[in-house]
Amino acid sequence: MQLTVLGGCGAWPTAAQACSGYLVEYAGFRLLLDPGYATLPRLLQHGTVDAVDAVLISHGHPDHCADLNPLLRARGLSDDPPPSLPVHAPRGAVDAVLALDKPTMLAEAYRLHEFDPGDRFGIGPFTVDTWLLPHFVPNAGIRLATPESVLAYTGDTGPSPDIPRLAQGADLFLSEATYVHQVPTADAPYLLTARLAGQYAHQAGAARLMLTHLWPGTDPATAREAAAEAFEHSIGVAAPGLVADLGDTVRTLDRVDRHDTG
Template sequence: MRLTVLGGCGAWPTARQACSGYLVEHEGFRLLIDPGYATLPRLLDHHTVDAIDAVLISHGHPDHCADLNPLLRARGLSDTPPPALPVHAPRGAADAVLALDKPSMLADAYRLREFQPGDRFDIGPFRTDTWLLPHFVPNAGVRLTTPEAVLAYTGDTGPSPDVPRLARGADLLLSEATYVHEVPTADAPYLLTARLAGQYASQAGAARLMLTHLWPGTDPNAAHEAAAEAFRSPIDVAAPGLVTDLAHGSGHPAPTTG
């Protein structure tokens, strides 16, 4: 399993960093997770739009799904449109971005496959387990499993005992870390710090941690240091073009969802 970061900036893109966006590949299957603001140009650094086999959206905030619109336009309005793209999203999460164009314009470009966080289903070669994690809108934490590796991704979340359950024994925990040490009081139930992400990765026994969704302007070194207070294994901070190959050889059992 290979993870390529397209962007890891929270809220809005900067001149150097797109918002959340991740390409996960296994056995030739390419899954695009959270096509947030400005991720399509970064995707095009690696593949053409018709090379994507499916999309998975964690929740409906535009910094996680806005570039689904230009992706579907580039596919659906091309001279030789590829097959309809499966789009997996929590119920209602993709409604706003899909409503940017009249329904008939892109109707053949995608097939919406809605789920409830807590569901388990397959996307290509990936067994996909989901958790409902706390955020301002319904958010699905995701665990992708193949026989060779496990990737756990929080989407955006606040503190929850389900985060280490989601990431138990994972080869990589891709965790939101909007703030370094402390979340503003009003947002504290809905976002994480890098320090807490490190604690969760340690509790989960994850092999690696990658911090993402940092607030624009956050010093990545400060986030790294905060996470390292609790997590002694390798830590990365998401940046465009960062590639991580995941493999453990034997697989981990998936925990019970819900």
């Protein structure tokens, strides 16, 4: 399994980075995980829009799903439209994005498969397990498994005893880390710190940790240092173009270290 970061900026995109977006590939299947703001241009650096086989969305905040609209436009309005794109999302999560155009305009561009966080299902070669994790809106923590490797992803979440279960023994734990050491009181039930992400990675026995969804302007090195207080293995910070090959530890460590900038 290979993960390519399209973006990992929390809340809004910056000049240097798109919001949450990840391309996950295995056995020739390309799964787009969370097409947040400004991720489509990054995706196009890695292939055409018709090369995406399915989309999986953790929750309905636009920094995780807004670029589903231009993705569907680019596919559905082309001269030779590809087959309908399977879109998997929690119930109601993409209603607002799909409502940006009149219903008939992109009706043939996608097939919506809604699920409830807690469901288990398949997407291509991936087995997908989901957990309902605390956030401002319903959010699905996602565990993608193949016979060779496991990727665990929090989406956006606050503290939860389910997070170590989600990430148990994962080859890569992709964790939200909006803040470094402390979340403002009002948001504390719904977001994580880099320090807590490191603690969860340690509890889960994950092989590697990648921090994502950092608040714009956060110093990636500071976030890494906070996570390293509890997690002694490889720690990276999501940045555009970073590639993690699950099962290829040497190459992954090399790339994480060289691209650890936000």
